Amino acid sequence: MTIAIDISHLNKSFPVGDDVVPVLHDISAQVRLGELTMLVGPSGCGKTTLISILSGILSASSGDVSVIGKSILKFSDREKVLFRRENIGFIFQQYNLLPALTAAENAALPLLAAGVAKKQALQKAVDVLSEIGMQAHTEKLPRQLSGGQQQRIAIARALVHNPRLIVCDEPTAALDAKTGQGVMEILRDVANDQTRAVLVVTHDSRIYRFADRILEMSDGRIVGDHLPDNFVHKE
Amino acid sequence: MKFIAIKMLHGDGAKYLGLIFGVTFATLLMAQQVSIFIGLMARTASAIYDVSESDVWVMDPRVRYIEEVEPLRDVELTNVRSVPGVAWAVPFYKGLISIRMTDGLTQQVQLVGVDDVSMVGICPKMVMGDANVLRRPQAAMMDKNGFIFTWPDQPLALGKEIELNDHRLVVSAICKASQTFLTFPLLYVSYETAMEITPPQRNKMSFVLVKAQPGISAADLATRIHDTTGLQALTNNDFAWRSIRYILQRTGIPINFGITIFLGVIIGAAITAQTFYIFVIENLKQFAAMKAIGVTNAQLLRMVLLQTVIVAATGYGLGIGMTALFFQATKDLPATAGFILHWQVMGGVLIAISAISLFSILFSLRKVFKLDPAIVFRG
Ligand SMILES: Nc1ncnc2c1ncn2[C@@H]1O[C@H](COP(=O)(O)OP(=O)(O)OP(=O)(O)O)[C@@H](O)[C@H]1O
Ligand SMILES: [Mg+2]
Numbered sequence: 001m002t003i004a005i006d007i008s009h010l011n012k013s014f015p016v017g018d019d020v021v022p023v024l025h026d027i028s029a030q031v032r033l034g035e036l037t038m039l040v041g042p043s044g045c046g047k048t049t050l051i052s053i054l055s056g057i058l059s060a061s062s063g064d065v066s067v068i069g070k071s072i073l074k075f076s077d078r079e080k081v082l083f084r085r086e087n088i089g090f091i092f093q094q095y096n097l098l099p100a101l102t103a104a105e106n107a108a109l110p111l112l113a114a115g116v117a118k119k120q121a122l123q124k125a126v127d128v129l130s131e132i133g134m135q136a137h138t139e140k141l142p143r144q145l146s147g148g149q150q151q152r153i154a155i156a157r158a159l160v161h162n163p164r165l166i167v168c169d170e171p172t173a174a175l176d177a178k179t180g181q182g183v184m185e186i187l188r189d190v191a192n193d194q195t196r197a198v199l200v201v202t203h204d205s206r207i208y209r210f211a212d213r214i215l216e217m218s219d220g221r222i223v224g225d226h227l228p229d230n231f232v233h234k235e
Numbered sequence: 236m237k238f239i240a241i242k243m244l245h246g247d248g249a250k251y252l253g254l255i256f257g258v259t260f261a262t263l264l265m266a267q268q269v270s271i272f273i274g275l276m277a278r279t280a281s282a283i284y285d286v287s288e289s290d291v292w293v294m295d296p297r298v299r300y301i302e303e304v305e306p307l308r309d310v311e312l313t314n315v316r317s318v319p320g321v322a323w324a325v326p327f328y329k330g331l332i333s334i335r336m337t338d339g340l341t342q343q344v345q346l347v348g349v350d351d352v353s354m355v356g357i358c359p360k361m362v363m364g365d366a367n368v369l370r371r372p373q374a375a376m377m378d379k380n381g382f383i384f385t386w387p388d389q390p391l392a393l394g395k396e397i398e399l400n401d402h403r404l405v406v407s408a409i410c411k412a413s414q415t416f417l418t419f420p421l422l423y424v425s426y427e428t429a430m431e432i433t434p435p436q437r438n439k440m441s442f443v444l445v446k447a448q449p450g451i452s453a454a455d456l457a458t459r460i461h462d463t464t465g466l467q468a469l470t471n472n473d474f475a476w477r478s479i480r481y482i483l484q485r486t487g488i489p490i491n492f493g494i495t496i497f498l499g500v501i502i503g504a505a506i507t508a509q510t511f512y513i514f515v516i517e518n519l520k521q522f523a524a525m526k527a528i529g530v531t532n533a534q535l536l537r538m539v540l541l542q543t544v545i546v547a548a549t550g551y552g553l554g555i556g557m558t559a560l561f562f563q564a565t566k567d568l569p570a571t572a573g574f575i576l577h578w579q580v581m582g583g584v585l586i587a588i589s590a591i592s593l594f595s596i597l598f599s600l601r602k603v604f605k606l607d608p609a610i611v612f613r614g
Contacts, residue, residue, distance in 0.1 A: 085529020096524035100246025
């Protein structure tokens, strides 16, 4: 199987007051395993809404989404939580680390939630943190670390449970160019694993070159499917 | 996930203290006020239980509690003595009266007159001097707290002169009595002396104290005395409870305490609920992130419950500790002497605090359960 995500005829609208505002229009697309796919487009075009649905956080209005062969839109809330816990790693623009926990504890969270014993979970978290150059900071609290270091903790948290799909929303937006490059190099590495897919929402044209594929969105539709070289050229 | 809940709680020092404070405050207020209330009720009964030699109190049917006296005719003493089953019966005087000190100041006291021969009803514990001295006319005995109250800043000493209705009395002994409901000093004299120095009145005998013959229960004897004489006859327990019931029903005391306790519960609950709510609201993003990552509602519930138990237990422990310290520190003050923290009060407050804590997380929990994890993607 090479398809990580299969989207067909997906629609999403939000109720706003008495109205219903459509945000995603008849989206069909695929995300492949072993690739780093970027989702780009102007602000408000629906990127965050789309990845929220793909990762089982938001429900859809109609259509079908299959992630790693599972039709997640048919899941109950609880099934969605368990599916996310097992199969998806999240990286957010604002890191969303728990300030009271150390780097290792933060990174271990998905394992702890899945019921792995604290000791093993922390050991695994330290291993993953070490792989991405954070071995000196495993016992530090988020506020003692720089933005780039905090985002690395978030990356470790997204990888610690070996999920098949890693979903990132603007992972470099809060970072300077050089730190952002470092973060993308790690994600690039992850995507080279043929059993995993990385999906990155971004505005940041400086990181387009890390993509295998770029899906272009506009006004709630997918309007282009590019190779990065062509896309950079086009901009 | 347990240690995460604990770290989250401790991570926010100020709010953690705020939560603990709310529970501590509510605990302290409830435990202390309820204990004082119970202590006051016990004081009402203590004047009765301090008279331990007799089994039955006989009094006018109109008497509703110990501090209220309706004098009996002297002949009633003989009537009571003639009831079968009575081992002995002695007169007992109790009344409020004014004394004048040598410096001309006056002071209300509770005058107690005990039978000269048997001394039944005398103050149970001597501090200075000998109770038998009361058999002498002009001799009186005062309770220690009363002495301190009457002559503040003076060392306990015998020989103080006082005047009562133009009769001279000498404080010739000092004893230790349980605090009574009225905090006036207790002044003990012999029954004879009491009859002499109190204002002339047709009847003066306040109570008849009765001992049952061996093998006869106090309750049976009380019924028999009532049936024979038409007087009110109560066992020590019945009289104590009748006095307490009177205070509960006829005075503003229960209402005042009730209001304080109620306010304590409300304020404590409000502080705790609000702080908890703010705690959850401010950590909403963290809860959302956990939900997105795959922490279930059941796990979040367990975390919040654990946090609640920690806060409630800590606050409760501190509050109870502070209450105990308060009573320890004030145990020698006449106003609070004898007030203690009963385990029943501790148990009751624990139940109340648990209820308050659970109530205060209801709103917060709702918020966490309904929380849409999608907000983690929003700035
Ligand atoms: N919960 C919601 N209720 C109503 N409207 C919403 C909701 N969430 C998003 N929208 C609307 O849907 C549209 C797409 O929002 P979305 O956040 O997906 O855009 P985006 O492409 O991620 O933008 P950005 O690049 O600024 O993050 C916007 O017009 C937004 O106002
Ligand atoms: Mg967005």
